[in-house]
Amino acid sequence: MEKFRVEHLNFHYGDKLALSDISISISDRRITALIGPSGCGKSTFLRCLNRMNDTIRGARVEGRVLLDGQDIYARGTDVVELRKRVGMVFQRPNPFPQSIFDNIAFGPRVLGLEGDLHQIVEESLRGAVLWDEVKDKLKQDALGLSLGQQQRLCIARTIAVKPEVILMDEPCSALDPIATLQIEELMQSLKEEYSIVIVTHNMQQASRVSDFTGFFWLGEMVEFDVTERVFTRPAQRITEDYITGRAG
Amino acid sequence: MGARHLSLNWASSLSSKIAGLVPGRKGKPPPPAGRSYVEFLIESSIRVLGFSTIGFVLLIFFFLLREGLPIFREVAPANLFGTRWYPTFDLFGTLPLIIGSAYVTVASIAIALPLGVATAVFIREVAPHWTREVLKPLIEVLAGIPSVVLGFFGMHVLAPLVRTTMDVPTGLTAFTGAVLLAYMALPTIISVAEDAIDTVPRSYRDAALAMGATHWQTIWRVVVPAARSGIATAVMLGMGRAIGETMAVMMVTGNAARMPISLNSLFMPVRTMTATVAAEMGEVANGSVHYHSLFGIGIILFILTFLINIVAATAIFKKRHRGGLR
Numbered sequence: 001m002e003k004f005r006v007e008h009l010n011f012h013y014g015d016k017l018a019l020s021d022i023s024i025s026i027s028d029r030r031i032t033a034l035i036g037p038s039g040c041g042k043s044t045f046l047r048c049l050n051r052m053n054d055t056i057r058g059a060r061v062e063g064r065v066l067l068d069g070q071d072i073y074a075r076g077t078d079v080v081e082l083r084k085r086v087g088m089v090f091q092r093p094n095p096f097p098q099s100i101f102d103n104i105a106f107g108p109r110v111l112g113l114e115g116d117l118h119q120i121v122e123e124s125l126r127g128a129v130l131w132d133e134v135k136d137k138l139k140q141d142a143l144g145l146s147l148g149q150q151q152r153l154c155i156a157r158t159i160a161v162k163p164e165v166i167l168m169d170e171p172c173s174a175l176d177p178i179a180t181l182q183i184e185e186l187m188q189s190l191k192e193e194y195s196i197v198i199v200t201h202n203m204q205q206a207s208r209v210s211d212f213t214g215f216f217w218l219g220e221m222v223e224f225d226v227t228e229r230v231f232t233r234p235a236q237r238i239t240e241d242y243i244t245g246r247a248g
Numbered sequence: 249m250g251a252r253h254l255s256l257n258w259a260s261s262l263s264s265k266i267a268g269l270v271p272g273r274k275g276k277p278p279p280p281a282g283r284s285y286v287e288f289l290i291e292s293s294i295r296v297l298g299f300s301t302i303g304f305v306l307l308i309f310f311f312l313l314r315e316g317l318p319i320f321r322e323v324a325p326a327n328l329f330g331t332r333w334y335p336t337f338d339l340f341g342t343l344p345l346i347i348g349s350a351y352v353t354v355a356s357i358a359i360a361l362p363l364g365v366a367t368a369v370f371i372r373e374v375a376p377h378w379t380r381e382v383l384k385p386l387i388e389v390l391a392g393i394p395s396v397v398l399g400f401f402g403m404h405v406l407a408p409l410v411r412t413t414m415d416v417p418t419g420l421t422a423f424t425g426a427v428l429l430a431y432m433a434l435p436t437i438i439s440v441a442e443d444a445i446d447t448v449p450r451s452y453r454d455a456a457l458a459m460g461a462t463h464w465q466t467i468w469r470v471v472v473p474a475a476r477s478g479i480a481t482a483v484m485l486g487m488g489r490a491i492g493e494t495m496a497v498m499m500v501t502g503n504a505a506r507m508p509i510s511l512n513s514l515f516m517p518v519r520t521m522t523a524t525v526a527a528e529m530g531e532v533a534n535g536s537v538h539y540h541s542l543f544g545i546g547i548i549l550f551i552l553t554f555l556i557n558i559v560a561a562t563a564i565f566k567k568r569h570r571g572g573l574r
Contacts (some may be wrong), residue, residue, distance in 0.1 A: 084460035
């Protein structure tokens with residue numbers, strides 16, 4: 001099942017062409033990893049999928065991004081509705097300076113979701129494998145948690161609004177190895193229900209967690225295939241060089 | 249007082265910058281004799297100036313204590329904190345004045361807080377770039393309008409307006425004073441609140457937007473709460489300015505030393521501590537009980553503003569301590 005279909009996407013920052021002619025199909029309930037050196041455009045591409053680039057001055061998008069067949073850049077698209085369906089976890093854990101409970105309840109509150117708030121909070125925290133660690137201190141400041149816990153809190157906060165897709169922008173780059181492992185295990189359980197797109201500069205991580213891998217190089221998508229094939233028999237020379245550490 | 253607090257901070261940071269510019273003697277080859285003499289002269293004159301500023305402040309403080317403290321011996325506490333201020337009849341009840349000041353100050357903050365925060369949010373979060381560039385200096389100009397000019401405006405424009413629209417016997421009321429004070433506190437509140445909003449990390453906004461919150465929800469539920477301690481500081485500084493303000497208040501509040509305790513006293517004359525001191529200081533005999541009582545009011549006022557500034561400063565300190573305004 002196809003969730004996202006991107007067709008000939010170009011992205012400009014002012015005069016600079018940051019992404020050129022990207023076409024890709026992202027599957028439902030699979031993990032798609034985007035790898036490549038810094039500045040290759042993978043984060044920019046990720047932010048195109050929920051239109052987080054809209055707030056950047058001088059940014060311009062060409063091409064089509066279809067979510068379940070609907071172009072999200074079509075005129076009249078409700079960006080708020082889109083972001084409700086396509087959630088995002090950021091590079092650095094960014095919980096609000098509020099209690100753990102309020103952090104999770106934020107989304108359901110602003111979106112006016114139906115249902116018992118306490119139940120939503122518990123389900124989301126369980127979904128992010130954080131419930132047992134925080135269930136006795138829901139009223140405490142979220143910034144008192146460790147970075148790894150904060151990042152799982154951010155994931156819980158994202159799934160509290162019941163999105164269809166979760167975008168992760170280098171979610172483990174600020175975390176230690178154990179916290180990283182916890183997030184990776186969490187992703188495996190999340191993929192039962194959500195499509196996940198993860199940007200990572202850690203190639204081991206991409207090969208460990210993902211089903212599909214896209215390789216970005218200088219703003220172009222050089223290769224996109226099943227993860228195993230990208231890492232064992234890449235079609236392009238540059239991909240092989242990057243994966244083996246000779247380029248990038 | 250609030251403005252002085254700010255400028256003191258500013259001055260101390262400036263002087264530390266200047267101190268950084270003056271080349272230190274440590275670890276440098278000994279300079280030629282003539283230059284080191286000049287340097288010694290500059291350094292010691294800076295030191296003398298710095299210490300003398302502290303000295304003057306202390307002297308003023310001791311003068312205030314010397315002239316004001318006797319009142320607490322000369323007049324019985326029951327009289328001093330009574331409800332009637334008639335110095336000619338030996339009645340020195342400061343309560344109506346204290347409550348009058350508090351009343352006008354609180355009312356002015358009640359007006360200035362929503363306006364100031366809304367303006368700060370508008371400038372920082374909503375206004376297009378060019379509007380921001382125009383508004384910011386304009387607001388700083390607002391802070392520079394002399395209070396007597398505002399008082400004049402209050403007497404001739406605001407007071408008649410209040411009288412006719414509220415249908416009260418006089419337009420010189422607590423409300424009129426509160427509006428003027430709100431106007432005077434606004435620049436402080438706006439610029440400090442705006443700084444606080446500016447330091448809210450971008451990542452908070454991103455997180456809220458990425459969850460499907462609208463721009464308005466992001467501002468109201470994430471940005472403003474995250475900046476609340478900075479906004480509280482803004483209010484305290486605005487309050488410090490309002491409670492110490494004299495001229496504009498004296499011109500528009502009517503100066504009747506009555507207890508403003510009923511609900512409708514918002515639209516009746518009131519008298520503040522500052523206005524009392526300013527109005528009566530010229531007429532008292534030096535060294536009399538009345539004279540001491542005015543300085544006594546000065547001490548009470550000093551303690552109040554000092555407390556307010558302390559609260560504001562601890563809030564600032566806490567934020568620095570935790571790394572950034574939150």
